[in-house]
Amino acid sequence: MVRVVFVHPDLGIGGAERLVVDAALALKRKGHDVHFFTAHHDPSHCFTETSDGQLKVTCIGDWLPRSTFGMLAAFWAYIRMVYVALYLVLISGVSYEVVFVDQISACIPFLRLKHSKIIFYCHFPDQLLTQRKSLLKKIYRYFLDNLEEKTTGYADCILVNSHFTASVFKDTFKSIKAAPSVLYPSLDFNKFDEYAEITLKEANLHIPGECIFLSLNRYERKKNLGLALESLKVLLGMLEEDEKSDIHLVIAGGYDERVQENIDHFNELTSMAKGLGISEKITFLKSPSDKEKIALLRCARCLVYTPDKEHFGIVPIESMYVGTPVIAVNSGGPKETVVNGETGILCNQAPESFADAMHSFVKDIGEKKFMGKAGHNRVVNNFSFLKFSEHLDYIVQGLMDERKQR
Structure with a gap:
Protein backbone atom coordinates (compact mmCIF):
# COMPACT_ATOMS: atom_id res chain seq x y z
CA MET A 1 0.00 0.00 0.00
CA LEU A 187 -14.69 6.32 -17.48
CA ASP A 188 -16.01 4.36 -14.56
CA PHE A 189 -18.37 2.22 -16.63
CA ASN A 190 -20.34 1.10 -13.57
CA LYS A 191 -21.82 4.56 -13.10
CA PHE A 192 -23.10 4.63 -16.68
CA ASP A 193 -24.28 1.03 -16.62
CA GLU A 194 -26.38 1.86 -13.55
CA TYR A 195 -28.56 4.01 -15.84
CA ALA A 196 -28.42 1.76 -18.88
CA GLU A 197 -32.15 2.01 -19.60
CA ILE A 198 -32.90 5.46 -18.21
CA THR A 199 -35.30 7.74 -20.05
CA LEU A 200 -35.64 11.51 -19.94
CA LYS A 201 -38.93 11.13 -18.09
CA GLU A 202 -37.31 8.98 -15.41
CA ALA A 203 -34.69 11.70 -14.96
CA ASN A 204 -37.50 14.27 -14.56
CA LEU A 205 -36.49 16.01 -17.78
CA HIS A 206 -39.17 17.28 -20.14
CA ILE A 207 -37.51 17.99 -23.49
CA PRO A 208 -39.77 18.49 -26.53
CA GLY A 209 -39.01 16.92 -29.89
CA GLU A 210 -38.05 13.51 -31.24
CA CYS A 211 -34.61 14.57 -32.51
CA ILE A 212 -32.58 16.00 -29.63
CA PHE A 213 -29.07 17.38 -30.01
CA LEU A 214 -26.96 17.83 -26.90
CA SER A 215 -24.17 20.25 -26.04
CA LEU A 216 -22.51 19.41 -22.72
CA ASN A 217 -19.81 21.76 -21.41
CA ARG A 218 -19.15 24.28 -18.68
CA TYR A 219 -20.59 27.74 -19.28
CA GLU A 220 -17.27 29.23 -20.36
CA ARG A 221 -16.55 31.26 -23.48
CA LYS A 222 -13.62 29.05 -24.48
CA LYS A 223 -16.05 26.15 -24.88
CA ASN A 224 -17.43 27.89 -27.99
CA LEU A 225 -21.06 27.12 -27.13
CA GLY A 226 -22.35 29.80 -29.46
CA LEU A 227 -21.31 27.55 -32.35
CA ALA A 228 -24.01 25.06 -31.30
CA LEU A 229 -26.67 27.78 -31.43
CA GLU A 230 -25.51 29.08 -34.81
CA SER A 231 -25.37 25.53 -36.17
CA LEU A 232 -28.93 24.85 -35.06
CA LYS A 233 -30.08 28.02 -36.80
CA VAL A 234 -28.45 26.88 -40.06
CA LEU A 235 -29.85 23.35 -39.64
CA LEU A 236 -33.41 24.63 -39.23
CA GLY A 237 -33.01 26.53 -42.48
CA MET A 238 -32.15 23.26 -44.23
CA LEU A 239 -35.30 21.42 -43.09
CA GLU A 240 -38.89 21.27 -44.23
CA GLU A 241 -41.50 22.78 -41.91
CA ASP A 242 -42.79 19.41 -40.73
CA GLU A 243 -39.23 18.28 -39.88
CA LYS A 244 -38.46 21.34 -37.75
CA SER A 245 -41.01 20.42 -35.11
CA ASP A 246 -38.96 17.38 -34.09
CA ILE A 247 -35.70 19.30 -33.57
CA HIS A 248 -34.48 20.50 -30.18
CA LEU A 249 -31.09 21.45 -28.74
CA VAL A 250 -30.16 21.05 -25.08
CA ILE A 251 -27.27 23.16 -23.78
CA ALA A 252 -26.22 21.71 -20.42
CA GLY A 253 -23.12 22.13 -18.32
CA GLY A 254 -21.31 23.15 -15.18
CA TYR A 255 -22.52 26.41 -13.66
CA ASP A 256 -21.05 27.93 -10.50
CA GLU A 257 -22.63 31.02 -8.95
CA ARG A 258 -19.18 32.00 -7.62
CA VAL A 259 -17.77 32.26 -11.15
CA GLN A 260 -18.75 35.49 -12.85
CA GLU A 261 -17.95 34.12 -16.31
CA ASN A 262 -20.50 31.34 -15.83
CA ILE A 263 -23.19 33.90 -15.02
CA ASP A 264 -22.23 36.28 -17.82
CA HIS A 265 -21.88 33.60 -20.49
CA PHE A 266 -25.17 31.94 -19.60
CA ASN A 267 -26.88 35.29 -20.09
CA GLU A 268 -24.97 35.85 -23.34
CA LEU A 269 -26.15 32.51 -24.71
CA THR A 270 -29.79 33.03 -23.79
CA SER A 271 -29.66 36.47 -25.44
CA MET A 272 -27.98 34.97 -28.49
CA ALA A 273 -30.73 32.34 -28.82
CA LYS A 274 -33.35 35.10 -28.73
CA GLY A 275 -31.43 37.10 -31.32
CA LEU A 276 -31.29 34.09 -33.63
CA GLY A 277 -35.02 33.49 -33.16
CA ILE A 278 -34.56 29.93 -31.89
CA SER A 279 -35.30 30.27 -28.16
CA GLU A 280 -38.23 27.85 -28.39
CA LYS A 281 -35.87 25.23 -29.81
CA ILE A 282 -33.37 25.48 -26.93
CA THR A 283 -33.36 24.17 -23.38
CA PHE A 284 -30.61 25.47 -21.06
CA LEU A 285 -29.67 23.36 -18.03
CA LYS A 286 -27.28 24.31 -15.23
CA SER A 287 -25.06 21.69 -13.57
CA PRO A 288 -27.10 18.59 -14.42
CA SER A 289 -26.81 15.65 -12.01
CA ASP A 290 -25.13 12.43 -13.14
CA LYS A 291 -28.56 10.89 -13.65
CA GLU A 292 -29.73 13.80 -15.80
CA LYS A 293 -26.49 13.93 -17.76
CA ILE A 294 -26.53 10.23 -18.61
CA ALA A 295 -30.21 10.38 -19.58
CA LEU A 296 -29.45 13.27 -21.94
CA LEU A 297 -26.46 11.51 -23.44
CA ARG A 298 -28.41 8.30 -24.02
CA CYS A 299 -31.46 10.00 -25.54
CA ALA A 300 -29.65 12.52 -27.76
CA ARG A 301 -29.41 11.86 -31.49
CA CYS A 302 -25.79 13.00 -31.23
CA LEU A 303 -23.47 15.11 -29.10
CA VAL A 304 -22.54 18.52 -30.52
CA TYR A 305 -19.08 19.18 -29.06
CA THR A 306 -17.89 22.67 -29.92
CA PRO A 307 -14.55 23.49 -28.18
CA ASP A 308 -11.63 24.19 -30.51
CA LYS A 309 -8.25 22.65 -29.64
CA GLU A 310 -9.76 20.98 -26.58
CA HIS A 311 -6.99 19.46 -24.47
CA PHE A 312 -8.71 16.07 -24.24
CA GLY A 313 -12.44 16.27 -23.67
CA ILE A 314 -14.06 13.62 -21.48
CA VAL A 315 -17.61 14.28 -22.73
CA PRO A 316 -17.08 12.67 -26.18
CA ILE A 317 -15.86 9.54 -24.36
CA GLU A 318 -18.97 9.52 -22.18
CA SER A 319 -21.18 10.02 -25.21
CA MET A 320 -19.58 7.23 -27.24
CA TYR A 321 -19.77 4.81 -24.31
CA VAL A 322 -23.56 5.15 -24.12
CA GLY A 323 -23.85 4.71 -27.89
CA THR A 324 -24.31 8.31 -28.97
CA PRO A 325 -22.15 9.59 -31.86
CA VAL A 326 -20.13 12.80 -31.58
CA ILE A 327 -19.88 15.84 -33.83
CA ALA A 328 -16.73 17.73 -32.85
CA VAL A 329 -14.24 20.30 -34.09
CA ASN A 330 -11.41 18.61 -35.99
CA SER A 331 -8.68 19.67 -33.56
CA GLY A 332 -7.08 18.82 -30.23
CA GLY A 333 -8.13 15.85 -28.11
CA PRO A 334 -11.20 14.80 -30.15
CA LYS A 335 -8.85 13.84 -33.01
CA GLU A 336 -7.50 11.14 -30.67
CA THR A 337 -10.86 9.94 -29.37
CA VAL A 338 -13.39 10.33 -32.21
CA VAL A 339 -12.84 8.31 -35.38
CA ASN A 340 -14.21 10.42 -38.22
CA GLY A 341 -16.98 8.64 -40.12
CA GLU A 342 -16.91 5.70 -37.71
CA THR A 343 -17.76 6.93 -34.19
CA GLY A 344 -18.76 10.47 -35.16
CA ILE A 345 -17.96 13.34 -37.47
CA LEU A 346 -15.04 15.79 -37.17
CA CYS A 347 -15.86 19.18 -38.68
CA ASN A 348 -14.42 22.55 -39.47
CA GLN A 349 -15.22 25.14 -36.82
CA ALA A 350 -18.10 26.63 -38.79
CA PRO A 351 -21.90 26.57 -38.33
CA GLU A 352 -22.42 25.31 -41.90
CA SER A 353 -20.06 22.36 -41.34
CA PHE A 354 -21.71 21.41 -38.05
CA ALA A 355 -25.20 21.85 -39.52
CA ASP A 356 -24.37 19.50 -42.39
CA ALA A 357 -23.21 16.87 -39.90
CA MET A 358 -26.32 17.34 -37.74
CA HIS A 359 -28.49 17.09 -40.86
CA SER A 360 -27.11 13.63 -41.59
CA PHE A 361 -28.40 12.42 -38.22
CA VAL A 362 -31.81 14.00 -38.80
CA LYS A 363 -32.19 12.16 -42.10
CA ASP A 364 -30.67 8.82 -41.14
CA ILE A 365 -31.68 7.48 -37.73
CA GLY A 366 -29.70 4.32 -38.43
CA GLU A 367 -26.54 6.41 -38.45
CA LYS A 368 -26.77 6.75 -34.67
CA LYS A 369 -27.07 3.01 -34.15
CA PHE A 370 -24.13 2.21 -36.45
CA MET A 371 -21.78 4.87 -35.10
CA GLY A 372 -23.02 4.41 -31.54
CA LYS A 373 -22.00 0.75 -31.47
CA ALA A 374 -18.58 1.55 -32.92
CA GLY A 375 -18.11 4.35 -30.39
CA HIS A 376 -19.03 2.11 -27.47
CA ASN A 377 -16.53 -0.53 -28.56
CA ARG A 378 -13.81 2.07 -29.01
CA VAL A 379 -14.24 3.40 -25.48
CA VAL A 380 -14.30 -0.09 -23.95
CA ASN A 381 -11.13 -1.07 -25.80
CA ASN A 382 -9.15 2.13 -25.32
CA PHE A 383 -10.43 4.18 -22.39
CA SER A 384 -11.51 1.69 -19.74
Whole structure:
Protein backbone atom coordinates (compact mmCIF):
# COMPACT_ATOMS: atom_id res chain seq x y z
CA MET A 1 0.00 0.00 0.00
CA VAL A 2 1.18 3.50 -0.91
CA ARG A 3 -0.13 6.57 0.90
CA VAL A 4 -1.11 9.11 -1.77
CA VAL A 5 -2.24 12.69 -1.20
CA PHE A 6 -4.03 14.68 -3.89
CA VAL A 7 -3.57 18.45 -3.87
CA HIS A 8 -6.18 20.18 -6.03
CA PRO A 9 -7.30 23.83 -6.06
CA ASP A 10 -11.10 23.47 -6.22
CA LEU A 11 -13.07 20.22 -6.01
CA GLY A 12 -16.02 21.44 -8.03
CA ILE A 13 -17.51 19.93 -11.16
CA GLY A 14 -15.40 19.85 -14.32
CA GLY A 15 -13.14 17.72 -16.45
CA ALA A 16 -10.07 18.31 -14.26
CA GLU A 17 -12.03 17.40 -11.14
CA ARG A 18 -13.43 14.28 -12.80
CA LEU A 19 -9.88 13.21 -13.67
CA VAL A 20 -8.46 13.58 -10.16
CA VAL A 21 -11.49 11.96 -8.55
CA ASP A 22 -11.15 9.00 -10.92
CA ALA A 23 -7.41 8.84 -10.22
CA ALA A 24 -8.08 8.71 -6.49
CA LEU A 25 -10.74 6.02 -6.91
CA ALA A 26 -8.42 4.01 -9.15
CA LEU A 27 -5.62 4.04 -6.61
CA LYS A 28 -7.99 3.30 -3.73
CA ARG A 29 -9.32 0.24 -5.55
CA LYS A 30 -5.72 -0.87 -6.05
CA GLY A 31 -5.35 -0.93 -2.27
CA HIS A 32 -3.64 2.42 -1.74
CA ASP A 33 -4.61 5.00 0.86
CA VAL A 34 -5.78 8.28 -0.70
CA HIS A 35 -6.62 11.67 0.77
CA PHE A 36 -7.59 14.97 -0.89
CA PHE A 37 -6.40 18.39 0.24
CA THR A 38 -8.09 21.32 -1.45
CA ALA A 39 -8.79 25.03 -1.03
CA HIS A 40 -12.49 24.66 -1.83
CA HIS A 41 -15.05 21.88 -1.53
CA ASP A 42 -18.78 22.53 -1.55
CA PRO A 43 -20.74 19.31 -0.85
CA SER A 44 -23.66 20.72 -2.85
CA HIS A 45 -21.51 21.38 -5.94
CA CYS A 46 -19.08 18.51 -6.34
CA PHE A 47 -18.77 14.95 -7.59
CA THR A 48 -20.61 12.55 -5.29
CA GLU A 49 -17.53 10.48 -4.46
CA THR A 50 -16.01 13.46 -2.61
CA SER A 51 -19.06 14.04 -0.42
CA ASP A 52 -20.46 10.58 0.33
CA GLY A 53 -17.46 9.23 2.24
CA GLN A 54 -15.80 7.29 -0.58
CA LEU A 55 -12.87 9.71 -0.59
CA LYS A 56 -11.33 11.59 2.33
CA VAL A 57 -11.32 15.35 1.75
CA THR A 58 -9.70 18.09 3.83
CA CYS A 59 -10.62 21.63 2.82
CA ILE A 60 -8.26 24.34 4.02
CA GLY A 61 -7.71 27.98 3.11
CA ASP A 62 -11.11 28.78 1.62
CA TRP A 63 -11.03 32.04 3.59
CA LEU A 64 -8.36 33.31 1.21
CA PRO A 65 -9.75 35.52 -1.58
CA ARG A 66 -10.29 34.17 -5.09
CA SER A 67 -9.56 37.56 -6.67
CA THR A 68 -9.02 41.24 -5.94
CA PHE A 69 -11.93 43.28 -7.31
CA GLY A 70 -12.39 40.66 -10.01
CA MET A 71 -8.70 40.68 -10.94
CA LEU A 72 -5.54 38.72 -10.04
CA ALA A 73 -7.45 35.41 -10.06
CA ALA A 74 -4.39 33.42 -11.15
CA PHE A 75 -2.22 35.02 -8.45
CA TRP A 76 -4.70 34.11 -5.72
CA ALA A 77 -5.13 30.59 -7.11
CA TYR A 78 -1.36 30.16 -6.73
CA ILE A 79 -1.44 31.55 -3.18
CA ARG A 80 -4.30 29.25 -2.20
CA MET A 81 -2.47 26.17 -3.51
CA VAL A 82 0.75 27.17 -1.74
CA TYR A 83 -1.23 27.60 1.48
CA VAL A 84 -2.74 24.12 1.08
CA ALA A 85 0.73 22.66 0.46
CA LEU A 86 2.23 24.36 3.54
CA TYR A 87 -0.68 23.16 5.68
CA LEU A 88 -0.19 19.61 4.40
CA VAL A 89 3.55 19.61 5.01
CA LEU A 90 3.82 21.57 8.27
CA ILE A 91 0.52 21.23 10.13
CA SER A 92 -1.68 18.35 8.94
CA GLY A 93 0.27 15.51 10.52
CA VAL A 94 -0.80 13.30 7.59
CA SER A 95 1.76 10.73 6.55
CA TYR A 96 2.20 10.21 2.80
CA GLU A 97 4.70 8.97 0.23
CA VAL A 98 3.35 10.31 -3.08
CA VAL A 99 1.66 13.62 -3.85
CA PHE A 100 -0.52 13.99 -6.94
CA VAL A 101 -0.73 17.66 -7.96
CA ASP A 102 -2.62 19.10 -10.92
CA GLN A 103 -3.46 22.44 -12.53
CA ILE A 104 -1.14 24.63 -10.41
CA SER A 105 2.52 23.67 -10.03
CA ALA A 106 3.57 26.62 -7.81
CA CYS A 107 3.06 24.51 -4.69
CA ILE A 108 5.53 21.78 -5.72
CA PRO A 109 8.69 23.36 -4.18
CA PHE A 110 6.89 23.55 -0.81
CA LEU A 111 5.78 19.93 -1.07
CA ARG A 112 9.44 19.04 -1.49
CA LEU A 113 10.05 20.09 2.11
CA LYS A 114 9.12 16.50 2.88
CA HIS A 115 10.72 13.46 1.33
CA SER A 116 7.95 12.39 -1.03
CA LYS A 117 7.56 11.70 -4.72
CA ILE A 118 5.53 14.22 -6.71
CA ILE A 119 3.34 13.58 -9.75
CA PHE A 120 2.18 16.62 -11.67
CA TYR A 121 -0.75 16.19 -14.06
CA CYS A 122 -0.76 18.93 -16.69
CA HIS A 123 -4.25 19.30 -18.17
CA PHE A 124 -2.85 22.18 -20.26
CA PRO A 125 -0.23 24.89 -19.63
CA ASP A 126 -1.95 27.54 -17.54
CA GLN A 127 -0.25 30.40 -19.39
CA LEU A 128 -1.98 29.38 -22.64
CA LEU A 129 -5.40 29.63 -21.03
CA THR A 130 -5.00 33.35 -20.44
CA GLN A 131 -5.94 36.01 -22.94
CA ARG A 132 -3.34 38.73 -22.75
CA LYS A 133 -4.83 42.12 -23.48
CA SER A 134 -2.84 44.84 -21.75
CA LEU A 135 0.83 45.60 -21.12
CA LEU A 136 0.20 45.42 -17.38
CA LYS A 137 -1.31 41.97 -17.68
CA LYS A 138 1.61 40.82 -19.84
CA ILE A 139 4.03 41.89 -17.12
CA TYR A 140 1.90 40.20 -14.46
CA ARG A 141 1.70 36.99 -16.49
CA TYR A 142 5.42 37.04 -17.30
CA PHE A 143 6.31 36.26 -13.69
CA LEU A 144 3.55 33.69 -13.25
CA ASP A 145 4.40 31.96 -16.52
CA ASN A 146 8.07 31.65 -15.60
CA LEU A 147 7.09 30.37 -12.17
CA GLU A 148 4.80 27.79 -13.78
CA GLU A 149 7.57 26.44 -16.02
CA LYS A 150 10.19 26.40 -13.26
CA THR A 151 8.03 24.66 -10.68
CA THR A 152 6.57 22.15 -13.14
CA GLY A 153 10.12 20.95 -13.76
CA TYR A 154 10.47 20.06 -10.04
CA ALA A 155 8.00 17.18 -10.33
CA ASP A 156 9.34 13.62 -10.33
CA CYS A 157 6.79 12.56 -12.92
CA ILE A 158 4.81 14.71 -15.38
CA LEU A 159 1.62 13.39 -16.93
CA VAL A 160 -0.60 14.92 -19.62
CA ASN A 161 -4.08 14.04 -20.86
CA SER A 162 -3.39 13.59 -24.60
CA HIS A 163 -0.67 13.51 -27.24
CA PHE A 164 -1.97 16.92 -28.34
CA THR A 165 -1.28 18.34 -24.87
CA ALA A 166 2.11 16.59 -24.85
CA SER A 167 3.12 18.43 -28.03
CA VAL A 168 1.89 21.76 -26.64
CA PHE A 169 3.74 21.08 -23.37
CA LYS A 170 6.99 20.48 -25.25
CA ASP A 171 6.61 23.67 -27.30
CA THR A 172 5.67 25.75 -24.24
CA PHE A 173 8.06 24.53 -21.54
CA LYS A 174 11.30 24.51 -23.49
CA SER A 175 13.53 24.31 -20.41
CA ILE A 176 11.95 20.98 -19.33
CA LYS A 177 13.82 18.26 -21.18
CA ALA A 178 11.89 15.27 -19.83
CA ALA A 179 8.99 14.29 -22.08
CA PRO A 180 5.65 13.97 -20.26
CA SER A 181 3.80 10.67 -20.31
CA VAL A 182 0.24 10.45 -21.62
CA LEU A 183 -2.36 9.17 -19.17
CA TYR A 184 -5.73 9.36 -20.90
CA PRO A 185 -8.72 10.12 -18.66
CA SER A 186 -11.18 7.25 -18.46
CA LEU A 187 -14.69 6.32 -17.48
CA ASP A 188 -16.01 4.36 -14.56
CA PHE A 189 -18.37 2.22 -16.63
CA ASN A 190 -20.34 1.10 -13.57
CA LYS A 191 -21.82 4.56 -13.10
CA PHE A 192 -23.10 4.63 -16.68
CA ASP A 193 -24.28 1.03 -16.62
CA GLU A 194 -26.38 1.86 -13.55
CA TYR A 195 -28.56 4.01 -15.84
CA ALA A 196 -28.42 1.76 -18.88
CA GLU A 197 -32.15 2.01 -19.60
CA ILE A 198 -32.90 5.46 -18.21
CA THR A 199 -35.30 7.74 -20.05
CA LEU A 200 -35.64 11.51 -19.94
CA LYS A 201 -38.93 11.13 -18.09
CA GLU A 202 -37.31 8.98 -15.41
CA ALA A 203 -34.69 11.70 -14.96
CA ASN A 204 -37.50 14.27 -14.56
CA LEU A 205 -36.49 16.01 -17.78
CA HIS A 206 -39.17 17.28 -20.14
CA ILE A 207 -37.51 17.99 -23.49
CA PRO A 208 -39.77 18.49 -26.53
CA GLY A 209 -39.01 16.92 -29.89
CA GLU A 210 -38.05 13.51 -31.24
CA CYS A 211 -34.61 14.57 -32.51
CA ILE A 212 -32.58 16.00 -29.63
CA PHE A 213 -29.07 17.38 -30.01
CA LEU A 214 -26.96 17.83 -26.90
CA SER A 215 -24.17 20.25 -26.04
CA LEU A 216 -22.51 19.41 -22.72
CA ASN A 217 -19.81 21.76 -21.41
CA ARG A 218 -19.15 24.28 -18.68
CA TYR A 219 -20.59 27.74 -19.28
CA GLU A 220 -17.27 29.23 -20.36
CA ARG A 221 -16.55 31.26 -23.48
CA LYS A 222 -13.62 29.05 -24.48
CA LYS A 223 -16.05 26.15 -24.88
CA ASN A 224 -17.43 27.89 -27.99
CA LEU A 225 -21.06 27.12 -27.13
CA GLY A 226 -22.35 29.80 -29.46
CA LEU A 227 -21.31 27.55 -32.35
CA ALA A 228 -24.01 25.06 -31.30
CA LEU A 229 -26.67 27.78 -31.43
CA GLU A 230 -25.51 29.08 -34.81
CA SER A 231 -25.37 25.53 -36.17
CA LEU A 232 -28.93 24.85 -35.06
CA LYS A 233 -30.08 28.02 -36.80
CA VAL A 234 -28.45 26.88 -40.06
CA LEU A 235 -29.85 23.35 -39.64
CA LEU A 236 -33.41 24.63 -39.23
CA GLY A 237 -33.01 26.53 -42.48
CA MET A 238 -32.15 23.26 -44.23
CA LEU A 239 -35.30 21.42 -43.09
CA GLU A 240 -38.89 21.27 -44.23
CA GLU A 241 -41.50 22.78 -41.91
CA ASP A 242 -42.79 19.41 -40.73
CA GLU A 243 -39.23 18.28 -39.88
CA LYS A 244 -38.46 21.34 -37.75
CA SER A 245 -41.01 20.42 -35.11
CA ASP A 246 -38.96 17.38 -34.09
CA ILE A 247 -35.70 19.30 -33.57
CA HIS A 248 -34.48 20.50 -30.18
CA LEU A 249 -31.09 21.45 -28.74
CA VAL A 250 -30.16 21.05 -25.08
CA ILE A 251 -27.27 23.16 -23.78
CA ALA A 252 -26.22 21.71 -20.42
CA GLY A 253 -23.12 22.13 -18.32
CA GLY A 254 -21.31 23.15 -15.18
CA TYR A 255 -22.52 26.41 -13.66
CA ASP A 256 -21.05 27.93 -10.50
CA GLU A 257 -22.63 31.02 -8.95
CA ARG A 258 -19.18 32.00 -7.62
CA VAL A 259 -17.77 32.26 -11.15
CA GLN A 260 -18.75 35.49 -12.85
CA GLU A 261 -17.95 34.12 -16.31
CA ASN A 262 -20.50 31.34 -15.83
CA ILE A 263 -23.19 33.90 -15.02
CA ASP A 264 -22.23 36.28 -17.82
CA HIS A 265 -21.88 33.60 -20.49
CA PHE A 266 -25.17 31.94 -19.60
CA ASN A 267 -26.88 35.29 -20.09
CA GLU A 268 -24.97 35.85 -23.34
CA LEU A 269 -26.15 32.51 -24.71
CA THR A 270 -29.79 33.03 -23.79
CA SER A 271 -29.66 36.47 -25.44
CA MET A 272 -27.98 34.97 -28.49
CA ALA A 273 -30.73 32.34 -28.82
CA LYS A 274 -33.35 35.10 -28.73
CA GLY A 275 -31.43 37.10 -31.32
CA LEU A 276 -31.29 34.09 -33.63
CA GLY A 277 -35.02 33.49 -33.16
CA ILE A 278 -34.56 29.93 -31.89
CA SER A 279 -35.30 30.27 -28.16
CA GLU A 280 -38.23 27.85 -28.39
CA LYS A 281 -35.87 25.23 -29.81
CA ILE A 282 -33.37 25.48 -26.93
CA THR A 283 -33.36 24.17 -23.38
CA PHE A 284 -30.61 25.47 -21.06
CA LEU A 285 -29.67 23.36 -18.03
CA LYS A 286 -27.28 24.31 -15.23
CA SER A 287 -25.06 21.69 -13.57
CA PRO A 288 -27.10 18.59 -14.42
CA SER A 289 -26.81 15.65 -12.01
CA ASP A 290 -25.13 12.43 -13.14
CA LYS A 291 -28.56 10.89 -13.65
CA GLU A 292 -29.73 13.80 -15.80
CA LYS A 293 -26.49 13.93 -17.76
CA ILE A 294 -26.53 10.23 -18.61
CA ALA A 295 -30.21 10.38 -19.58
CA LEU A 296 -29.45 13.27 -21.94
CA LEU A 297 -26.46 11.51 -23.44
CA ARG A 298 -28.41 8.30 -24.02
CA CYS A 299 -31.46 10.00 -25.54
CA ALA A 300 -29.65 12.52 -27.76
CA ARG A 301 -29.41 11.86 -31.49
CA CYS A 302 -25.79 13.00 -31.23
CA LEU A 303 -23.47 15.11 -29.10
CA VAL A 304 -22.54 18.52 -30.52
CA TYR A 305 -19.08 19.18 -29.06
CA THR A 306 -17.89 22.67 -29.92
CA PRO A 307 -14.55 23.49 -28.18
CA ASP A 308 -11.63 24.19 -30.51
CA LYS A 309 -8.25 22.65 -29.64
CA GLU A 310 -9.76 20.98 -26.58
CA HIS A 311 -6.99 19.46 -24.47
CA PHE A 312 -8.71 16.07 -24.24
CA GLY A 313 -12.44 16.27 -23.67
CA ILE A 314 -14.06 13.62 -21.48
CA VAL A 315 -17.61 14.28 -22.73
CA PRO A 316 -17.08 12.67 -26.18
CA ILE A 317 -15.86 9.54 -24.36
CA GLU A 318 -18.97 9.52 -22.18
CA SER A 319 -21.18 10.02 -25.21
CA MET A 320 -19.58 7.23 -27.24
CA TYR A 321 -19.77 4.81 -24.31
CA VAL A 322 -23.56 5.15 -24.12
CA GLY A 323 -23.85 4.71 -27.89
CA THR A 324 -24.31 8.31 -28.97
CA PRO A 325 -22.15 9.59 -31.86
CA VAL A 326 -20.13 12.80 -31.58
CA ILE A 327 -19.88 15.84 -33.83
CA ALA A 328 -16.73 17.73 -32.85
CA VAL A 329 -14.24 20.30 -34.09
CA ASN A 330 -11.41 18.61 -35.99
CA SER A 331 -8.68 19.67 -33.56
CA GLY A 332 -7.08 18.82 -30.23
CA GLY A 333 -8.13 15.85 -28.11
CA PRO A 334 -11.20 14.80 -30.15
CA LYS A 335 -8.85 13.84 -33.01
CA GLU A 336 -7.50 11.14 -30.67
CA THR A 337 -10.86 9.94 -29.37
CA VAL A 338 -13.39 10.33 -32.21
CA VAL A 339 -12.84 8.31 -35.38
CA ASN A 340 -14.21 10.42 -38.22
CA GLY A 341 -16.98 8.64 -40.12
CA GLU A 342 -16.91 5.70 -37.71
CA THR A 343 -17.76 6.93 -34.19
CA GLY A 344 -18.76 10.47 -35.16
CA ILE A 345 -17.96 13.34 -37.47
CA LEU A 346 -15.04 15.79 -37.17
CA CYS A 347 -15.86 19.18 -38.68
CA ASN A 348 -14.42 22.55 -39.47
CA GLN A 349 -15.22 25.14 -36.82
CA ALA A 350 -18.10 26.63 -38.79
CA PRO A 351 -21.90 26.57 -38.33
CA GLU A 352 -22.42 25.31 -41.90
CA SER A 353 -20.06 22.36 -41.34
CA PHE A 354 -21.71 21.41 -38.05
CA ALA A 355 -25.20 21.85 -39.52
CA ASP A 356 -24.37 19.50 -42.39
CA ALA A 357 -23.21 16.87 -39.90
CA MET A 358 -26.32 17.34 -37.74
CA HIS A 359 -28.49 17.09 -40.86
CA SER A 360 -27.11 13.63 -41.59
CA PHE A 361 -28.40 12.42 -38.22
CA VAL A 362 -31.81 14.00 -38.80
CA LYS A 363 -32.19 12.16 -42.10
CA ASP A 364 -30.67 8.82 -41.14
CA ILE A 365 -31.68 7.48 -37.73
CA GLY A 366 -29.70 4.32 -38.43
CA GLU A 367 -26.54 6.41 -38.45
CA LYS A 368 -26.77 6.75 -34.67
CA LYS A 369 -27.07 3.01 -34.15
CA PHE A 370 -24.13 2.21 -36.45
CA MET A 371 -21.78 4.87 -35.10
CA GLY A 372 -23.02 4.41 -31.54
CA LYS A 373 -22.00 0.75 -31.47
CA ALA A 374 -18.58 1.55 -32.92
CA GLY A 375 -18.11 4.35 -30.39
CA HIS A 376 -19.03 2.11 -27.47
CA ASN A 377 -16.53 -0.53 -28.56
CA ARG A 378 -13.81 2.07 -29.01
CA VAL A 379 -14.24 3.40 -25.48
CA VAL A 380 -14.30 -0.09 -23.95
CA ASN A 381 -11.13 -1.07 -25.80
CA ASN A 382 -9.15 2.13 -25.32
CA PHE A 383 -10.43 4.18 -22.39
CA SER A 384 -11.51 1.69 -19.74
CA PHE A 385 -11.19 2.45 -16.05
CA LEU A 386 -9.23 -0.79 -15.68
CA LYS A 387 -6.52 0.34 -18.11
CA PHE A 388 -6.42 3.75 -16.48
CA SER A 389 -6.09 2.18 -13.02
CA GLU A 390 -3.33 -0.20 -14.05
CA HIS A 391 -1.35 2.55 -15.77
CA LEU A 392 -1.59 4.90 -12.79
CA ASP A 393 -0.77 2.11 -10.32
CA TYR A 394 2.29 1.25 -12.43
CA ILE A 395 3.45 4.89 -12.24
CA VAL A 396 2.98 5.10 -8.47
CA GLN A 397 4.74 1.78 -7.85
CA GLY A 398 7.58 2.88 -10.12
CA LEU A 399 8.08 6.06 -8.10
CA MET A 400 8.17 4.02 -4.90
CA ASP A 401 10.78 1.70 -6.38
CA GLU A 402 12.93 4.74 -7.27
CA ARG A 403 12.60 5.97 -3.70
CA LYS A 404 13.67 2.62 -2.24
CA GLN A 405 16.77 2.56 -4.45
CA ARG A 406 18.05 5.83 -2.99
